[in-house]
Amino acid sequence: MDDELNGRLAALATDVGASVHLAPAGRVRARGDRHRTHVVAAAAAAVVALAGGMAAVQVVGGGDADPAVTPTGWYTDIPERFRLSHEGEAGWQRSDDASVSSAFLPCGADGPISADPTLVGRTDARTVTGPGRPIEGSPPARLTEQLLAFRDDHAASAALWALAQSVNRCGWSTAHADGGPGYDTDVLFTSRVVSDSVLEEASVLHRGNALYLVFTESGGVGYGGYFLGQVDVRQELCEVMQLCYP
């Protein structure tokens, strides 16, 4: 069996190696440089803020508070100049209701876990809802973006992990963090197929005392726009709320 398996897998490797379609190395490096630009820009903004006398905060992933963080640095009110990625676009509605329900409740209001864990310790919220940008010819998506501010990073972390537990209880794909070393690890991505033509997806990014949620209902094909949104919002979190990834 072992020889058979070794031989067939070796043949697979040869076959795939001859058929594989890969971008040239230069293009792969350029892709990496684009990622790097976002991280460097965020770090630079943090340095500028620190020089201006503001308390800069660095947050690392891991699911709990960073003991190195200075609690006095938290913005518990979302600054007016903060912009969600779709904010201000045509067809999008904004709400500043600080007690609004979480954009993503995995079990719904009638499920086994109906309480909204994001209300605990929450100090502010901003929500925008509107039509998503379709990708790859997919039907339009309905998308909600939400930034929630908490009294501190412990409260934000607790809310994220409570959502993750609900995900695992209520029929969503297993919650886990995406990305390799050096990326935010406190990111919940999950999805569920509601019907043959409807897919629901959610992402929750935790950084410091803030959670950035995106909930999407798309007509048949994954939306994916929240990756773009996260790029924008990560930069806003750093530049406006001093929540920077090192």
Next chain:
Amino acid sequence: MRDSTGFDEFYAATAPRVVAQVYAMVGDLGEAEDAVQEAYARAWQRWLRVGGYADPTAWVRTVAYRIAVSSWRRARSRLIAHERLGATEPAGRLDPDTVALVDALRRITPAQRRAVVLHHLVGLSVKEIAEETGDSLSAVKVRLMRGRRALAPLLGAELVEEVDNSGR
């Protein structure tokens, strides 16, 4: 200063092999290609560090696997494939024996599949698999044994159980 020549040589020498490994683990060639390229892009971001590792390929393979099994990406890919009303593999691109082998691998659990591929294709020892996957030695041994046992009838192969207590 990152060494682009060194990175390019590393990419050219190892990427096709890593695609084959990730393909065998996840069962979707397009997904494997995309995930592997993203993993190399991330390796380039931190090439000063990753390039100094004893085995940068292991880092890339681990990151590519994590990317490929991301629930969001898999759900999205599945639905895109469904909408296209076709198989996920480009027709005629791979040898039928390769497709049949990957079909067989798809029928065992993801954890067993990863262990089997790392051992029989990548050539890692049980101890090295445990280090790469974060599992215990005993868990890796059980997954290898059960994976081989489940694969044997699918491949028409005779099963010879091996109890590996050495970590190799």
